[in-house]
Amino acid sequence: AQSVTQPDIHITVSEGASLELRCNYSYGATPYLFWYVQSPGQGLQLLLKYFSGDTLVQGIKGFEAEFKRSQSSFNLRKPSVHWSDAAEYFCAVGGNNNDMRFGAGTRLTVKP
Amino acid sequence: IAGITQAPTSQILAAGRRMTLRCTQDMRHNAMYWYRQDLGLGLRLIHYSNTAGTTGKGEVPDGYSVSRANTDDFPLTLASAVPSQTSVYFCASREDRGSNQPQHFGDGTRLSIL
Numbered sequence: 001a002q003s004v005t006q007p008d009i010h011i012t013v014s015e016g017a018s019l020e021l022r023c024n025y026s027y028g029a030t031p032y033l034f035w036y037v038q039s040p041g042q043g044l045q046l047l048l049k050y051f052s053g054d055t056l057v058q059g060i061k062g063f064e065a066e067f068k069r070s071q072s073s074f075n076l077r078k079p080s081v082h083w084s085d086a087a088e089y090f091c092a093v094g095g096n097n098n099d100m101r102f103g104a105g106t107r108l109t110v111k112p
Numbered sequence: 113i114a115g116i117t118q119a120p121t122s123q124i125l126a127a128g129r130r131m132t133l134r135c136t137q138d139m140r141h142n143a144m145y146w147y148r149q150d151l152g153l154g155l156r157l158i159h160y161s162n163t164a165g166t167t168g169k170g171e172v173p174d175g176y177s178v179s180r181a182n183t184d185d186f187p188l189t190l191a192s193a194v195p196s197q198t199s200v201y202f203c204a205s206r207e208d209r210g211s212n213q214p215q216h217f218g219d220g221t222r223l224s225i226l
Contacts, residue, residue: 004154009152034214036217041219041220042219042220043116043202043217043218043219043220044155044202044204044215044217045217046214046216049214090154090155100157100215102147102154102155102156103154104152104153104154105154
C-alpha cells in the first residue's frame with residue numbers, strides 16, 4: 001500500500017532563510033504528488049503538484065518541489081521564508097483513484 | 113465564491129448521540145471525500161463518493177456513514193458518537209476520480225465527543 005513519510009514533525013527557520021521540507025513516498029505505480037499548506041483553523045490549500053514531465057515544479061507563494069524517483073522523494077523548497085509561511089505542510093501521494101495518502105505533516109515556525 | 117462549505121464549524125457532543133456533518137460544494141465536482149485529521153497522523157480517508165449515488169469506504173470507515181443523493185451534498189453521519197471520534201473533519205472534492213486534478217478542501221468541522 002502507498003504511504004508518505006514526512007520525517008520532520010516541526011521545523012524552525014529564521015525569516016529570510018531558505019527552507020526545505022522533506023517528503024518520502026512509497027507507491028507502486030507512477031505517483032501523483034502534492035504539497036498542501038494548512039493555516040490554523042483552515043482547510044488545506046494546494047501549493048503545487050507533480051504528475052509527469054519536468055521534475056522541478058513551481059507552485060504558489062514562491063514554493064517549488066523536486067521529484068526524485070531514485071530517492072522516492074518530493075521535497076518542498078523555498079529560497080527565502082516569510083513570516084506568513086508559518087503553517088502546517090502536508091505531502092500527499094496518489095490521485096488517480098481513491099488511494100490518496102497524506103503524510104503526518106510538518107509544522108513550520110518562522111523566527112523574526 | 114466557488115468552493116466547499118462545511119457545517120457546523122465546531123460542535124461539542126455527548127457520547128452516544130447521533131451527529132451529521134454537512135458538506136456542500138458548488139463546483140459540480142463528481143468526486144467527494146471525508147477525512148479526519150488527528151495530531152501526528154495527518155489526514156485519513158473515512159469515506160468517498162466517485163459520483164452521485166455511489167459511495168465507498170476509505171481507510172477508517174468504522175462508526176461513520178455517508179450518502180450522496182446529489183452532486184452537491186455529501187453528509188457524514190456518526191450514528192452513535194464515541195470519544196475516539198473527537199477530531200477535525202474535512203470534506204474535499206475534485207472534478208473526477210480519474211482526474212489528475214487535486215482535491216479542494218473545506219475549512220473543517222472541529223468535533224469534540226465527551
